[in-house]
Amino acid sequence: MKTNLLKMKKVLFAIAISASIFTGCSSDDDAPVIKEPVVGEISGNLTTSKTFAYGNYTLKGMVKIQSGVTITFEKGSTITADKTNGETGLVVLNGGKLIAEGTVNEPIVFTEKSKVAGSWAGIIMYGDAPIVGLSSATSATSEDGLSLSYGGTNAAHNGGSLKYVRVEYAGQVITSQTKEHNGFSFYSVGSGTVLENLVSYKGNDDGFEFYGGTVSGKNLISYGNGDDAFDWQDGWKGQDNTNWFAYQTGVANYGMEVEAKSVNNAFWPKVTNITLKRAAGTTTEGQGEIQLDAIQFKKEGNGDYSNIVIDGYVNQTTPTAFNGGAVQILDLTTYTNQVVGGKIKLTNVKVTNTPNIFVTGGAGFTVSAASFPGTNWGVNTTATGASLAAGKWATVDGVNLLANL
Known part of the structure; x- marks a missing residue:
């Protein structure tokens, strides 16, 4: 009787071990999680803070992040402009924030459908850090066609964080000196803003332009841009x-x-x-x-x-x-x-x-x-x-x- 009971316990134990092995190795547990990109359109004035999940987005028009609003893009996202929709760009107004933090192999890419240089306005950011303009002026008017005033006293202005971000085919020039765009345009942006691992690729104007301010950039690539690779004025003093x-x-x-x-x-x-x-x-x-x-x-x-x-x-x-x-x-x-x-x-x-x-x-x-x-x-x-x-x-x-x- 004891022998039969012992045999029964061994059988039950073996069954339990087998079950745990098969459960632990189930295809559901080991299969990689594939995250499908969402699809959407971004347009108009952005007046409420929002996180855009990993996805493929269409950018339409001069989209403006308003003061007090934080817009975040998840890593690996692609944001595509289309020049047939007219002038298009992403503008961070003074007081607004853009958080776009990709990784070395999951960058956030801003591009244009036709892949033709000069097709859109790129990323434009405004702050209230100091500038020294013409005749030592402390403010100036932007040359991007928005005609916004820039310049202030907040050296530590924080416009957000851009890491592993690529801008392609930007540098749209509509009227020279009064309505022209770069890959990245920084108007009186302050030192609290993070700019790291950025690429400006095949634009029609400057790759990066700093209009005064105190912001600094680390690990910047300006590749195939039609004007200057790096350009600045208005007493920019990034350290x-x-x-x-x-x-x-x-x-x-x-x-x-x-x-x-x-x-x-x-x-x-x-x-x-x-x-x-x-x-x-x-x-x-x-x-x-x-x-x-x-x-x-x-x-x-x-x-x-x-x-x-x-x-x-x-x-x-x-x-x-x-x-x-x-x-x-x-x-x-x-x-x-x-x-x-x-x-x-x-x-x-x-x-x-x-x-x-x-x-x-x-x-x-x-x-x-x-x-x-x-x-x-x-x-x-x-x-x-x-x-x-x-x-x-x-x-x-x-x-x-x-x-x-």
């Missing part, structure tokens, strides 16, 4: 910028255009780890002025730049002949106050495939290494430039944007 990569191809102007509205500021932006490359055969957008240098300083533009790699800024013979160079100083005032005055610092600079180190844009002065006081100019053949991690955030249609880094 924590690093790992900037510009690859200019087809039609392009400066790698970095640096100006300060003709105001001799006592401050300057700081950028470390910069790579500026120009592909063979690239020509300038406009033919009325020299526009093919790696870095141009004009209208009292200044700054502190270090660990720089410059490559491929050669002379242009057609359609208009210009000399290409690593550094252009456009005007005598900038030369006197900023170069000789010690407010332009370029250190650890490696220059290759570029016939001219310095280019003078005006009459009455000649730029050379001796023009820079102290250690404000320094060549280093081991400079490394930008350092960026590969991943889907930097890959478009199977092309690795970092292949030329």
Whole structure:
């Protein structure tokens, strides 16, 4: 009797173990969860805070995030404009916030249906950080056609967080200087805003433009944009910028255009780890002025730049002949106050495939290494430039944007 009872217990125990094994290995438990993207349209004024779940969205019109509103996009989302719907862009008004935090392999992509450069307005953000405009003005009017006033006293303004975000085919220009757009446009944006791992891809104007403010950008890629890769004015003074990569191809102007509205500021932006490359055969957008240098300083533009790699800024013979160079100083005032005055610092600079180190844009002065006081100019053949991690955030249609880094 005891023997039979013992045998029965063993059988029941074996059955229980088998059941637990099969239950633990069920296909329901081990199968990967596939999250289907939602589909929707985004338009009009956004007046209520909202999170847009992972999905594919159509952006229609100049969509404006109002003051006091936070709009969040989940990682991996794609937001597509369509130029046939008219002027389209995403605008973060002063007081509003945009939270778009992708990952290295699940970026958030803002693109355009036709994949033609200049088809939409890109991302535009406003803040109330300080600016120094023309004649030292503390405010100015935007050049994006919205004609909004920007500039304030809140250096720590926070417009949100953009991480692993790519903007494609933007840079729509409707009227030059009064209604034009970039990939990313930052109007008096403050240092509380996070800008990290951003790509501006094949736009028709600047990749990134800063209109004053104190915000900084880390790990920025400007690839194939038709005007300048990086551009700023209005006394922008971001202090924590690093790992900037510009690859200019087809039609392009400066790698970095640096100006300060003709105001001799006592401050300057700081950028470390910069790579500026120009592909063979690239020509300038406009033919009325020299526009093919790696870095141009004009209208009292200044700054502190270090660990720089410059490559491929050669002379242009057609359609208009210009000399290409690593550094252009456009005007005598900038030369006197900023170069000789010690407010332009370029250190650890490696220059290759570029016939001219310095280019003078005006009459009455000649730029050379001796023009820079102290250690404000320094060549280093081991400079490394930008350092960026590969991943889907930097890959478009199977092309690795970092292949030329």
